Amino acid sequence: AQSVAQPEDQVNVAEGNPLTVKCTYSVSGNPYLFWYVQYPNRGLQFLLKYITGDNLVKGSYGFEAEFNKSQTSFHLKKPSALVSDSALYFCAVRPSGSARQLTFGSGTQLTVLP
Amino acid sequence: SQTIHQWPATLVQPVGSPLSLECTVEGTSNPNLYWYRQAAGRGLQLLFYSVGIGQISSEVPQNLSASRPQDRQFILSSKKLLLSDSGFYLCAWSVRPLIRSNEKLFFGSGTQLSVL
Numbered sequence: 001a002q003s004v005a006q007p008e009d010q011v012n013v014a015e016g017n018p019l020t021v022k023c024t025y026s027v028s029g030n031p032y033l034f035w036y037v038q039y040p041n042r043g044l045q046f047l048l049k050y051i052t053g054d055n056l057v058k059g060s061y062g063f064e065a066e067f068n069k070s071q072t073s074f075h076l077k078k079p080s081a082l083v084s085d086s087a088l089y090f091c092a093v094r095p096s097g098s099a100r101q102l103t104f105g106s107g108t109q110l111t112v113l114p
Numbered sequence: 115s116q117t118i119h120q121w122p123a124t125l126v127q128p129v130g131s132p133l134s135l136e137c138t139v140e141g142t143s144n145p146n147l148y149w150y151r152q153a154a155g156r157g158l159q160l161l162f163y164s165v166g167i168g169q170i171s172s173e174v175p176q177n178l179s180a181s182r183p184q185d186r187q188f189i190l191s192s193k194k195l196l197l198s199d200s201g202f203y204l205c206a207w208s209v210r211p212l213i214r215s216n217e218k219l220f221f222g223s224g225t226q227l228s229v230l
Contacts, residue, residue, distance in 0.1 A: 004157065034218070044158075044204060044221035090158065102219070104150075104158035 002027035004093050004105035012111045013081050021076040021108045023091030033074040034092040034102075035065055044090070050074060051096075061085070081112045116141035120205045120222030127229055133178075133192040135225050137205030140186065145207040147188040148219065149180055152202040161203075164188060165210060200229045 003026045013019045025031055035047040048059025055067045065076045076089060088109050094102040120137045127133060139145050149161040162180035163171045170180050177196050181189045188205055205222040 036219075036221075043223040044206075044219075046218040046220070049218065092158075102160065106157040 002031075002093055002095060002103045004091050004103050006089075006091055006105035006108045008108050009106070010109045010111070012113060014113050015083050016080050019076075019078050019081040019085070019110065019112070021089050021091075021110060023074045023076065023105060024072050025074060025091070025093040026072065027093050027095050030096045031074075031093050032096055033065070033067060035059065035063070035074075035076050036090045036092060036104075038088040038090065038107075040087070047076075047089075083112045083114050086110055086112045116207075116220065118205060118207055118220055118222045120225060122225060123223065124226045125228070127195050127227065129197055129229055130194045133190070133195050133199070133227070135190040135203055135205075135227075137188045137190075137222055138186055139188075139207045142186070142207070142209070144185060144210050146210045147182060148206040148208075149188065149190050150204040150206060150221075152204060152224075158204065162188075162190070195229045197229050200227055202226050 005024045007022055011021055033050040036044050037047045038044045047063055048057050048065055050057045050067045056064060058064045063076060063078050065074050067074050074091060088107050090107050091105040092102050117140045147164045150158045151161055152158050160173045161178060164182045167182050167185055170182060177199060178190060178192050190203060203225045206219040208219050
């Protein structure tokens with residue numbers, strides 16, 4: 001069975017500084033990796049995905065994530081954080097070929113301080 | 115454009131009472147439909163998955179059930195709620211078939227269920 005670990009429950013970063021939200025995974029075979037974001041009082045939204053190809057994936061709102069197969073990681077990054085980036089971020093993984101087996105991490109609360 | 119509606123937004127129910135949460139999708143046909151639960155401090159847990167009318171797959175044994183009476187309607191139910199059923203419930207849909215170019219879920223706004 002696959003699993004996702006988000007080792008940090010809370011990440012605080014100053015506005016304008018780079019941010020990283022960590023994610024490591026375990027899955028059989030090739031992984032499909034996702035980041036979702038949950039803004040306050042809003043639903044969960046898709047941010048970006050890695051299916052295949054370039055290890056650096058660019059997504060919405062200036063976010064990007066780097067797939068590292070040897071470290072089984074898919075960390076979310078942004079060069080310059082905004083206060084409006086404050087939200088709950090979820091990493092998810094599933095093995096290729098099975099839609100139902102999408103496994104989410106426990107989430108990381110990102111707070112960007114003005 | 116596609117939209118997903120989920121209601122109610124909040125619900126407080128006594129232990130032993132029944133439950134019915136409804137989710138509808140507009141602007142698409144033949145979607146995959148999902149029910150997730152988000153417990154405090156834990157990740158999203160897939161509860162049910164449906165690829166078509168009347169086709170329900172249960173991912174974990176539990177006190178809940180799901181039904182899909184229409185193509186774009188997905189209902190989460192319980193005959194008798196338990197305290198442990200409290201949580202944040204999210205409905206989601208995805209394009210079917212889930213091919214590589216359509217790899218994303220679209221979530222509803224969620225229902226916060228408190229069982230007292």
